[in-house]
Amino acid sequence: MRVIASLGASLLLSAALGFGAQDPEALLRSGQRWLDAGNARAAVESFRRLVAAAPDSRSHYYLGVALLQDDRPEEAVGALRRAESLAETPNPALTLSLGTALLRTGASQEAIEVLMQGARHFPRAAPILVQLGYAHYTRLEGEMAREALRRARAVAPNNAQAPFYLGLAEAALGALEPAAEAFGKAVVLDPGNFEAHVALGRTLAQLGRPERAREAYRAALATAPGLPAALVGLGRLELEAGRPEGAVASFEAALAAAPRHRQALYNLAAALALLGRMEEAAAVRRRFAEAAAAGEEPGRSLSRTRSKARPR
Amino acid sequence: MAHLRLVFAALLAAAPAAGENFVFVDRTGEAGIRFHHEDGGSGRRYVIEIVGAGVAVLDYDGDGWPDLFFVNGHPLPGDPGGATVGNRLFRNRGDGTFRDRTEAAGLLDPPDRLRYGMGAVAGDLDGDGDPDLLVTHFGEERLFWNRGDGTFREASGAAGATDPRWTTSAALFDPDRDGDLDVYAANYLDYAIERHRDCVSPVRELLAYCHPQEYPGAADSFFENLGDGTFRASPVPGSEDGKGLGVVVSDLGGDGAPDVHVANDTTPNFLFRTAAGPDGVRFFEEGLPSGVAYNEEGLPEAGMGNDFGDVDRDGLMDLVVTNFDFETNTLYRNLGEGLFLDATASFGLGSESLTELAFGCDLADFDNDGWLDLVVANGHILDNIASIQSNLTFAQPGQVFRNDRGRLRRRRRSEGDFARPRVGRGLATFDYDLDGDLDLALANNRGPAELLENRGGAEAGNTVGLLLIGAEGNREGIGARVRLAGGAVVQEEERRAGASYLSQHDPVLWFGLGAAEGANHVSVRWPSDNEEAVGSLPAGAVHVLKEGAGRVASIGIGAGVVR
Numbered sequence: 001m002r003v004i005a006s007l008g009a010s011l012l013l014s015a016a017l018g019f020g021a022q023d024p025e026a027l028l029r030s031g032q033r034w035l036d037a038g039n040a041r042a043a044v045e046s047f048r049r050l051v052a053a054a055p056d057s058r059s060h061y062y063l064g065v066a067l068l069q070d071d072r073p074e075e076a077v078g079a080l081r082r083a084e085s086l087a088e089t090p091n092p093a094l095t096l097s098l099g100t101a102l103l104r105t106g107a108s109q110e111a112i113e114v115l116m117q118g119a120r121h122f123p124r125a126a127p128i129l130v131q132l133g134y135a136h137y138t139r140l141e142g143e144m145a146r147e148a149l150r151r152a153r154a155v156a157p158n159n160a161q162a163p164f165y166l167g168l169a170e171a172a173l174g175a176l177e178p179a180a181e182a183f184g185k186a187v188v189l190d191p192g193n194f195e196a197h198v199a200l201g202r203t204l205a206q207l208g209r210p211e212r213a214r215e216a217y218r219a220a221l222a223t224a225p226g227l228p229a230a231l232v233g234l235g236r237l238e239l240e241a242g243r244p245e246g247a248v249a250s251f252e253a254a255l256a257a258a259p260r261h262r263q264a265l266y267n268l269a270a271a272l273a274l275l276g277r278m279e280e281a282a283a284v285r286r287r288f289a290e291a292a293a294a295g296e297e298p299g300r301s302l303s304r305t306r307s308k309a310r311p312r
Numbered sequence: 313m314a315h316l317r318l319v320f321a322a323l324l325a326a327a328p329a330a331g332e333n334f335v336f337v338d339r340t341g342e343a344g345i346r347f348h349h350e351d352g353g354s355g356r357r358y359v360i361e362i363v364g365a366g367v368a369v370l371d372y373d374g375d376g377w378p379d380l381f382f383v384n385g386h387p388l389p390g391d392p393g394g395a396t397v398g399n400r401l402f403r404n405r406g407d408g409t410f411r412d413r414t415e416a417a418g419l420l421d422p423p424d425r426l427r428y429g430m431g432a433v434a435g436d437l438d439g440d441g442d443p444d445l446l447v448t449h450f451g452e453e454r455l456f457w458n459r460g461d462g463t464f465r466e467a468s469g470a471a472g473a474t475d476p477r478w479t480t481s482a483a484l485f486d487p488d489r490d491g492d493l494d495v496y497a498a499n500y501l502d503y504a505i506e507r508h509r510d511c512v513s514p515v516r517e518l519l520a521y522c523h524p525q526e527y528p529g530a531a532d533s534f535f536e537n538l539g540d541g542t543f544r545a546s547p548v549p550g551s552e553d554g555k556g557l558g559v560v561v562s563d564l565g566g567d568g569a570p571d572v573h574v575a576n577d578t579t580p581n582f583l584f585r586t587a588a589g590p591d592g593v594r595f596f597e598e599g600l601p602s603g604v605a606y607n608e609e610g611l612p613e614a615g616m617g618n619d620f621g622d623v624d625r626d627g628l629m630d631l632v633v634t635n636f637d638f639e640t641n642t643l644y645r646n647l648g649e650g651l652f653l654d655a656t657a658s659f660g661l662g663s664e665s666l667t668e669l670a671f672g673c674d675l676a677d678f679d680n681d682g683w684l685d686l687v688v689a690n691g692h693i694l695d696n697i698a699s700i701q702s703n704l705t706f707a708q709p710g711q712v713f714r715n716d717r718g719r720l721r722r723r724r725r726s727e728g729d730f731a732r733p734r735v736g737r738g739l740a741t742f743d744y745d746l747d748g749d750l751d752l753a754l755a756n757n758r759g760p761a762e763l764l765e766n767r768g769g770a771e772a773g774n775t776v777g778l779l780l781i782g783a784e785g786n787r788e789g790i791g792a793r794v795r796l797a798g799g800a801v802v803q804e805e806e807r808r809a810g811a812s813y814l815s816q817h818d819p820v821l822w823f824g825l826g827a828a829e830g831a832n833h834v835s836v837r838w839p840s841d842n843e844e845a846v847g848s849l850p851a852g853a854v855h856v857l858k859e860g861a862g863r864v865a866s867i868g869i870g871a872g873v874v875r
Contacts, residue, residue, distance in 0.1 A: 140701040173703050174638070174667035206640075206662035236608060240658045266610030270603050273651055285600060288610060 024053050031062055040070035051079075057086035061094050068097065073104035092122040096131055103135050111135045119148070126156030130165055137169050145169035153185075160190035167199055179203050187219065194224040201233045210237045228254040232264045239271055247271040260291045334679050334768035335728035336712070336752060340760065343744075344409045347382045347400045347761040352428065354390030357521050358508055360450045361388065362693040363480065363500070363557070366431030366672075366738035366814025367755035370443045372417065373462045376854070376867055377404035378742045378818055380753050381419075382761050383429035383447060389505060398426050399447065408745055410763075418463045419445075419456065427451055431738065431814025435484040435493050436787040438541055443788070443819070446495060448479040453497065457541075472543040473535040478503055481559040483810030484790055485570040486839055487586035487593045492537040493786045493809070494593070496548070496572050498556030499530035513700045520694050524577045524614075529555040532574065532582075536592065548584065550597035555579050558618040560811040562629045563793060565650065568841050570791055573604060575615030575633050580605035604631055604644050608654035613639045617739075617813030621675025621684045622646075623659065624718040625801045634670035634688055634813070637704060641665040641673070641688060643720070660720040661686075661713065668708050669693060672739025672813040676750050678726070678766055680773025680824030682799040683715035685723075689736030689754055689813075707733035710754075730764055742818035746869040748775045748852065750822060755815065770870070773799075774825040777854035777869065778834070780807050784859060785839035788819065792838050796823050798831035798848075825851050 031046035047063035060083035067076035080098040087094060095118030102111035115132040122128060129152035136145035149166035152159060167182035183200035186193060197220030204213035214237050220230035235250030251268035254261055265288035272281035351361040365383040372379050380402045387396060398421045402410035414420045421427075428450040434443040442458040452474040456464035467473075477499045484493040501524055511522035532551040535543040551574070558575035565571065565585070572595075574582040583604050585596045599605030607613050614636035620629040628646035635641060640662055645655035656662050668690035675684040690708035697704045710730035713720040724731065730752065738755030745751065749769025754762040776796075780789030792807045805821050825831065834846040838859045846862050849855050856865040 142701070142703045144702070172638075174663070176663040176666070206657050208657050208660055208662055210658070239653060240655055262610045263608075266606060267608065269601075270651070270653060273601070273603075274647065274653075282601070289600070292610065 024050065027053060028058075028062065031066060035066060035069065040066055044070055044072075055086075057083045057088075057091075057094070059083075060086065061091075061097065064101065065097055068101050068104065073101045076101040077105055077107075090118070090121040092118060092125045092128060095122070096125070096128050099128070099131050099135065103131070103138065108135055108139050112139070119151075123151075124155045126152045126159045126162060129155065130159065130161050133162075133169060134165050137165065137172060140172070142169055142173040146173065158189060160186055160193065163189065164193060164196045164199070167196070167203070171199070171203060176203050176207050180207060183216075187216075191219070192223050194220045194227055194230070197223060198227070198229045198233065201230065205233065205237060210241065213237060226253070226257045228258040228261050228264060231257075232261065232267065235264070235267055235271070239267060239274075244271040244274040248275065260287075260294070262288065262291045265291055333725070334749065334766055334772055335726050336710075336730040336764040337767050338729035338732075338762060339408070339751075339765040340763045342408065343763045344411060345380070345402055345761055345763050346412070347384075347402075348397070349382075349756060349758055349761070350385045350387070350396040351758040352385045352388040352391045352396070353758070354388055356388075356390055356508065357511075357519055358388050358505060359501070359503060359522050359524075359527075360428060360478070361385070362521050362695075362757060364428075364430050364737060364757060364814065365755050366448075366481070366812075366816075367740045367753045367761065368432035368434045368445070368816040369740045369742040369753065369818050370434035370445070370816070371819060372401070372434070372443060372445075372458060372464075373403065374442055374460075375404075375406070377406045377746070378744055378820070379404045380410065380740075380744075380761075380763075381432050381434070381445060382755055383432050383738070383814065386426050386428035388428070396426060399429055399432075404744060406746075413462075416462070418465065427454070430478075430480050431482065433482045433484055433495075433810040433816050434819075435790055435809040437484070437493050437495075437537060439492055439787050441787055446473065446482055446484075448482050448497060448814070450478045452476055453479055453482070467541070471541055472538075472545060475499065475533040475545060477530045477533075479533070480557050481810060481814050483559040483561045483572065483808070485561045485572070485809075486786055486791055487570050488536065488588045489568065489785075489839075490537075490539065490588075491785050491840070492539050493790060494537045495533075495535035495543070496559055496561070496810075497533040497535065498554070498559045498574050499532050499551075500524075500555055500557060500577070501527040502530045503527045513694075513696075518696050518699060520696060520700070524555050529553050529576075529579060532556055534593065534595070548595050550584070550595060551582060553579055554582055556582075557616050558633070558811075558813050560618045560620055560631075561791070561808055562620040562806055563791065564629060564646070566793075568837075568839070573618055573620070573631060573633075575618040576612070577616065578612060578614050580612045581615050581618075581633060598650070602650055603652040603654070604633075606654075607639070607642050608656070613642060616669075616671045617673045619673050619675050619811050620806070620808075622804055623675060623684050623686075623715065623720070625683065625803070627802070627804055629804075629806070630675075632673060632675060632686060634673050635665075637669040637692065638666055641670050641686075659718075664711065664713070664722045667704065668711065670711075671737045672754070672815055674739060674741045674812055674817060676741050676817070677715075677775075677822065677824035678712070678750050678769050679714065680749060680769055680775045681715075681826050682773075682801045682803060682824050683717065685715045686713040686720055687711070687730070687739065687741070687752065688713075689734075689739040689756075691735035691737065691757060705733060707735050707759075709733050710736055710739075710752075728764070728767075729762075734762070735759055737813060738815040739812050740815045740817050743777070743820070743822065743869070746854070746867075748869050750818070774828060774830075774851035775822055775869075776825060776831055776849055776851050777820040777822050778849075779820050779854055779856045780836070780838075781856060781858040781864070782838055782840070783861075784842060789836075789838060789857075789859065792836055794821055794823075795835045795837075796831045797833040798823075799825035799828040820854055 027050040034043035043066040051059040064079035099115035133148035152162035164186035170179035186196040201216035217230040231254035238247035254264040269284040403413040445456040455467040531547040572584040617634040631644040644652040672689040714723040735757040749766040752764040782789040830850040
């Protein structure tokens with residue numbers, strides 16, 4: 001989702017800057033139509049022909065974008081580097097795409113360098129700042145992530161991605177109050193962002209505010225009915241409040257959508273045991289053990305996802 | 313009888329409640345505690361360097377003043393310093409100072425006997441009325457018999473209480489109900505210097521200490537006390553996959569059969585129910601069904617230390633487990649019927665413990681209001697963590713969480729010198745100056761040990777201490793449960809040997825009473841299953857309770873006691 005969103009932003013940026021307004025137009029339009037249709041493979045072929053016909057910065061850029069969409073980030077980096085070398089002036093869409101592609105290849109330090117340079121050239125380009133913040137976030141550089149995302153929020157107060165990723169960065173820093181504030185802003189700007197609703201719910205639950213957490217989970221479910229993460233969050237709130245009956249209903253609903261959801265299984269077993277339904281609890285525990293052995297983990301709590309300090 | 317050599321002082325009534333402020337103040341220098349933990353590191357980053365060490369509180373000379381035993385590391389291959397002072401015993405002189413009595417007590421190791429220590433636990437293993445000392449190591453345990461004259465004698469071959477593997481925490485208990493103390497010893501990793509691997513951080517490609525997943529776990533050990541000064545060692549069935557660091561014991565079922573919780577590092581925690589049978593002790597691992605193996609997400613955490621305590625004062629022992637950074641310190645609410653629920657958020661611990669890597673801990677009443685507070689020693693395991701994750705540091709501040717009627721809240725103004733960054737590991741609580749509040753002994757990794765005095769706790773509320781002497785069961789009443797009514801709440805506490813992280817707390821059980829001038833009713837369920845009503849007890853004293861005889865002695869505590 002993150003990369004797709006970034007690609008969308010870069011295409012919007014390129015359109016806004018008139019980046020695609022050169023010949024040969026037919027190949028360009030063809031490739032763009034394939035991209036719009038979600039057929040990245042066909043788009044790549046169109047843009048390859050475009051590159052052959054007109055090997056300029058624009059052609060390589062579109063090829064890079066299509067390759068990235070086709071989940072071929074290494075090739076995308078090559079095309080975008082070529083586009084960069086042919087460009088006469090810095091281009092924000094190109095910078096964003098190249099940074100994104102580098103991030104996808106795991107070259108996060110290079111990505112940060114590209115994005116930082118872009119941020120210097122285009123200090124009001126919020127998508128670049130968001131991607132820079134996210135790149136820092138992936139490198140556990142929470143404070144730098146926070147700084148970039150705060151800048152993004154300042155230059156584009158209506159950008160819904162900036163507060164969402166800022167919330168993630170704050171949570172990664174253990175700053176749950178600012179995280180809750182940021183997630184709250186994200187859901188105001190984009191009420192359809194169910195991930196932000198769930199993140200807000202989890203953060204509020206960790207802060208010990210169950211009623212507000214419940215509201216956030218319910219908002220997530222209003223946007224994405226049956227969303228397991230939100231149902232599990234609601235179930236946990238019921239369980240902690242001493243209402244195992246309600247918890248069972250939530251966990252079972254989550255498992256209807258995701259039968260091997262580890263957290264749902266674990267907590268359903270606990271709720272059943274509290275209700276004295278020991279045989280059912282034992283059966284669910286067996287399912288949990290199978291899911292655990294299979295290494296299936298739902299999205300980990302936001303505040304814990306960055307615990308990668310231990311070398312592997 | 314060691315404990316009867318107490319000087320009977322006139323009971324001093326503690327000051328009435330004057331407020332709830334207390335703060336930890338560094339008294340290490342004034343107290344004369346000079347101990348520096350040597351990790352033996354050479355830059356190779358052997359994983360054992362970052363685990364130690366612990367501290368045990370014991371009254372080894374029976375004078376009524378709690379003494380301290382600190383465990384040390386040892387030079388490892390390539391260590392340029394190559395020296396260590398070894399473990400150290402500090403005798404409490406009763407005037408606010410300690411004196412290093414390691415050599416006089418026979419605990420000074422000759423150079424060829426120095427080993428890489430981890431933790432320590434003290435208890436009367438031979439039933440002669442004084443605490444013996446078991447020291448865990450990266451390698452075999454060492455057992456020191458207390459001769460009763462202020463000196464120790466090392467048991468040959470550790471009298472069978474040995475395990476060649478890497479033992480961390482140990483706890484003493486009596487699961488076979490034969491009246492003597494047995495040992496549960498947690499083992500960590502199946503690791504040897506010869507099998508060391510170089511590990512790098514995934515983020516910065518820096519050489520760093522290996523994740524425990526790089527090495528297999530090791531089964532824990534049970535040392536059955538045979539009653540003749542020897543032990544029979546056996547692996548604990550069901551513990552094979554564990555990576556144990558913390559051990560704490562509680563009789564959760566109230567049936568006299570002790571239960572053992574093991575905090576495992578990145579693998580599910582254990583909760584062993586025990587049963588005594590004709591063929592010896594049987595262990596039943598029930599971490600998952602009881603709800604303490606995983607956190608609320610159904611994920612194992614990187615467990616370090618642990619402690620039981622009745623946080624919400626419902627008469628049931630809750631459980632805290634300290635964990636890695638970006639994991640909470642997880643607090644499990646005991647719901648009865650053998651079930652626990654991760655209630656970290658509703659207990660109030662959900663946000664404040666995220667950025668710390670936590671080790672030693674204690675659920676204890678530091679402001680004498682009758683509610684158990686929580687102290688946690690923190691410190692990262694990666695000495696280069698600041699280069700890997702910019703918002704983290706190797707040395708980290710300790711934390712105090714005050715219990716506000718069942719909900720814990722960070723109380724920074726009480727942290728005082730505890731808030732100074734250190735590479736915290738072992739932590740033990742005890743009233744070293746017998747002024748009526750609980751102080752802290754800290755065993756830090758590659759740094760100096762610390763003594764932090766609780767200032768203001770005694771003024772915040774009255775207190776009563778209980779020292780137990782068993783008659784039919786073990787001599788120290790380890791495993792006894794005390795129920796005390798007085799003050800705002802009814803309190804229950806257990807006498808334990810081994811908790812926190814590699815450490816042991818005060819052998820005296822302390823109860824805060826608030827403004828109450830005494831306990832209205834005290835009862836003891838001894839390890840022998842004998843129930844004994846002691847009646848009322850005045851505050852401002854440590855009362856010695858002997859099984860079958862009630863209160864046999866008292867020593868006044870308070871500001872005037874420290875000479």
